Amino acid sequence: MSVAVFASGAGTNLQALIDAFRAGGIAGRIGALISNNSKAYALTRASQAGIDNYHISAKVFPDPGVFLEKISNVLSTHAINLIVLAGYMKLLPIEIIKRYRSRIINIHPALLPKYGGQGMYGINVHKAVIEAGDTISGATVHFVDEIYDHGAILIQRTVPVLPGDDPESLAARVLEVEHRILPQAVGMFL
Numbered sequence: 652m653s654v655a656v657f658a659s660g661a662g663t664n665l666q667a668l669i670d671a672f673r674a675g676g677i678a679g680r681i682g683a684l685i686s687n688n689s690k691a692y693a694l695t696r697a698s699q700a701g702i703d704n705y706h707i708s709a710k711v712f713p714d715p716g717v718f719l720e721k722i723s724n725v726l727s728t729h730a731i732n733l734i735v736l737a738g739y740m741k742l743l744p745i746e747i748i749k750r751y752r753s754r755i756i757n758i759h760p761a762l763l764p765k766y767g768g769q770g771m772y773g774i775n776v777h778k779a780v781i782e783a784g785d786t787i788s789g790a791t792v793h794f795v796d797e798i799y800d801h802g803a804i805l806i807q808r809t810v811p812v813l814p815g816d817d818p819e820s821l822a823a824r825v826l827e828v829e830h831r832i833l834p835q836a837v838g839m840f841l
């Protein structure tokens with residue numbers, strides 16, 4: 652089974668997957684990494700791991716038809732069975748969501764359905780959790796459909812919100828859990 656990872660940033664979730672596959676815990680391989688951000692360190696991590704990686708963005712391919720074709724070509728060239736969104740800040744083209752229905756998962760740094768949806772990404776999520784005075788937070792892996800952060804939940808794990816927490820310290824605690832549940836979810840799926 653072959654996995655395509657989409658990432659926009661540092662790629663620590665990608666790295667957790669690379670390490671898990673390398674450890675042999677998961678039957679399959681990461682066939683490709685796609686990023687919309689040419690400066691994403693995720694691209695470097697993929698190169699270092701010998702994974703084919705592609706910078707495909709609406710800026711470079713403003714025509715939606717061409718953009719869709721570029722992504723579709725990578726997915727079919729690598730015979731992808733599962734798409735993993737690991738800190739991917741864009742919505743996938745609706746055609747891809749339809750074609751890969753129930754074969755796209757996303758990692759979100761909160762306990763969905765709370766703190767999900769438009770604008771709820773990265774540090775904004777942790778700011779909202781702290782401002783709400785919640786005492787627990789966590790991470791969620793869920794199936795992707797046409798609505799942001801809406802699909803069925805695959806795995807969820809909690810972390811405490813500690814009295815002295817600021818968004819950064821909470822983000823770090825949640826990120827650790829992300830790195831554990833994402834490989835678990837991919838392993839379950841494959």
Ligand code: GRF
Pocket residue numbers: 658659660661662663664665737738739758759760772773826829
């Ligand atoms: C993670 O917090 C993830 O939950 C969110 O974006 C961040 C990605 O981090 N969607 P990284 O690029 O995997 O380090």
